[in-house]
Amino acid sequence: MSASAPSFDFRLIDTPAGSLPCIIRGSPADTPLLIIPPLFEEMNRTRALLAGVGRRLAERGIASWLPDLPGTGDSELPFAEASWDAWQQSLELLAQKISATHGKEVHIFTIRGGALLGESIPARSRYWLSPVAGERLLRELLRARMAADQERGTPTSTAALEAQLATQPVELAGYPVSLALAAALRAAALPEVAPVRRAVVGSGDGDISLDGPPLWRHAEPAAAPALAEALADDIAAWIARCAGR
Template sequence: MTPRPEAFFLPVGPDGDQRFCLFHRAHGPAPRGRVVYVHPFAEEMNKSRRMAALQSRALAAAGFSVLQIDLLGCGDSSGDFGDASWAAWVADVRLASRWLRERDAAHAAAPPWLWGLRAGCLLAVEATDGLDEPVNFCFWQPATSGKQLLQQFLRMRVAAEMMSGAGKGLMEDLRQQLATGTALEIAGYRLAPRLAEGLERAQLLPPPASPDGRLVWLELSTQAEPRFSPVAEQAQARWRDAGWQLDARLIKGPAFWQTTEIEEAPALLSATTSALQTRVEQPA
C-alpha cells in the first residue's frame, strides 16, 4: 500500500505566514535523492495538480523524497495571488529546498533535484542563487522566457475585452497600467506589478554547473514526428556549453497544464522516474 503524503503548513517569517506543503517520504532504505516540485503559473497550477501528485508518488516509490509546496498566494498557502511577487516565490523555493534537506536527514547526502513545470522552471533556476549546495534540475515543458509567458497571460485579458467590443491598443494599455503600479484582474487572478516585473525579467539561463550537474529536459507532443522548437534547442545548447549533463527527451502526451479537462500523460511519468534514476542505477 502506498503511504499517504504528509500535509503540513511550513512557517514563513515571524508574521504568521504559512506555505501549504505535501511531503512524500521515500520508500525503502536506500537514499536516491531529494526532489522539490515548483508548480507553474496561475491556472496552469490547478490543471497540473493531478500530474504533479502522480509523479510525486512515483518518485517516492522509486526511493526519492519529494516536497510539493504551494507558493505565496497559491493553493492553500497564505495570502492572495495579488500579494505575490517573483522574489517571494523564489524565496519560497529556497525555503522548501532547505526544509527538505534538514527534514530528510537520511537523504541529506543524496542528489538534490529542483523539478519545475513551465514557469516553475524559471523559478527553480533563479532559486539556486542562494542555496548552499549544488542541485540537479528536472524541467517539464520549460518556459525559456518569462516575458513570453507574461505576454500570453495578458492576451487573455485582451481577448476578453475585445469580446466586449474594446478597440485596439489594449496590450499597450495593460502594460502601461502595470508600469504605473496598477494591478490587473485577468481570468480570476489579480496580477501585481511586482510579480509581472519579475516574471518578465526571468530567463532560463544556466547557473554555474557542478562537476556532476544534471539537467533532465522533458517535453510533451502529440505530433507524429515530434521535434524540439528552435528556441528549446538553442536553450539546451547553452546548458550543454555551460557544462551541464543534458538528457533531453520528447514524450508522447497531451499538454495537460492547459487542456479543458484534467488530463494525464503516463509516458511522462515513467520517463521522469527513469531519467532521475539513471545515474543511481549505474554500477560504481
Template sequence: MTMLQAGFEMEPFFLSGERGALFCVHLYPSHIAPKGGILYLHPFAEEMHKSRRMAALQARRFAAEGYAVLQVDLTGCGDSACDFGDATWETWLADARRAFAWLSAKATGPIILWGLRTGASLAVELASALPGIKRLILWQPVVNGEQYLNQFLRIKLASEMLSGNQAQSGTKDLRAKLEAGENIEVGGYMLGGAMARDLARVKLADIPSPCPVEWLEVGAEEGESASPASQRIVDAWRAAGVTVHTRTLSGEPFWVTQEITECPSLIEATTEAISRSI
C-alpha cells in the same frame, strides 16, 4: 500522515513563510532512508492547477523509488496564505529557500530541484543562489519571462473578445498599467505590477545552471533535443560548461489542456533520469 501501499508515506503540513503559512506535502519512503531529497516548484496561475495530477503522480513515483519529495504551494497559490496578487517573484524565491532548508534538514543525501514551467525558471534562479544543489529537473521551462508575461496577458484580451466585447487595450497598454502599479485581473488571477516586473526580467540565457540539468519537454514527436527556443538556451549553457541532458516526449501539454491530462512517458523518462543523477 498517510501510509500508501507503494511503500512510502505522505504527510501534509503547513510551513511558516514570510507572508503566512505555506501548504506542503511531504512524501518519503516508509522503510528505508531516502536516497536524497527532491523539491518541486509549481508553475504559474492556472497552469499550477492543470498540472497538479502530473506533479502528484511524479512525486509518488519518486517516493516509491526511494526519494523524499517536498511539494509546496507558494505564497498566494493553492492552499497557502495570501492572494495571488500579493505574491512577487522574490517572495516565491524566499518560499523556495524555506522549503529547501526544511527538506535539507529532513532528507539524507543530495537535494535536487524539480520545476515545471515558471517553477523550472524559479528552480534555476534558486540553484544559482544556494550551495549544494545536486541536479535540476526542468519540465518545459519558461526560458523568457517577458514573452511568457505577454502570452499570459493575451488571455485577458482573448476573454474580452470571446465575451462579445472589443478588447479595450493591447499587451503594451496592459504592461504600462502594471508598470504604473495597477493590478490587472487575468483569467481569474489578479496580477500585480511587482510580479509582472520580476517575471519579465527572467531570462534563462543569462542564468547558466551551476549543476547538471535534466531538461525534459512534451511535444508532438519524441526526440533527444528540445524545442528550437529551448535548444538555443541549452546550447548556450553547454558552451558555458553546463552538463545538460535533453529529451522531448510525445504527449499533450498537460499544464494548459482543457481537461486534466497525463503524460506517462514524461514520468518514465523523468524517473529514468533521476536514477542516473544520484
C-alpha cells in the same frame, strides 16, 4: 520506500510569507526532490500530473515535496500580497528544510515557469519540463487575457493592459498581477545552472522529447498517466546518474 513511513503527508512550513502548504510523498530515507510548480493557472492545470509523478517517484525511492507558492493554492497569503522575492525566499527555506529532513542535498523538478525560481538553491541536479523565459510567459498571459476579453465582447490591447498595470493590478489567468510582479516576471531569464536536464512534450529543443498532452495549455485540469510514468522514469534515471557525479 520505507514501509514504516507514510507515503503521503501534508505539512505547513513556516516562512516570512506565512505558512507554506506542502504535499510530501515518500519517506525521510528516500532521495529528496523539490517540485517547483508552474506559475499562475498552469499550476492548477498540472496538479494531477504532478501528483501522478510524485506517487510514481515514491515507488522508486524518491521523496517529492510539492509546495503551493505564497498567494496560490492553499496558501494563507492573499495573492495581491505575493511577490517574486517571497516566492524565491520561501523556496529557499523549504529546500533547507528538505535537506535537513533527508540529510541530503535536494534535486529539483520544475515545469514551465517554475524553472525561473530557485536559482539560488544549492541542488544536486535540476530537471526542467518545457521551461519558458519570463518575458515569453508574460506575453502568453497577456494574449490569453486579450482573447478572453475579445470573447466577452470587450476587446482590449497589449498597450491598454500595460497602461492599466502601471496604476493597478491586472487580472491575468485568474490572478491579479501587479506591476512589480509583472516586471519581475519580464526580467526573469532561465538560470545558467548545472547539471540540468531539459525535457519537452512533443517537439522542441530539449535533451528528451516525451509523448503526452501539454496540460498547462488545457482549459481544465486533467491527468495524463502515460506522461506521468515517462516523467517518473526519466527523472529517476537522471537523479541516479547525477548522484554518482
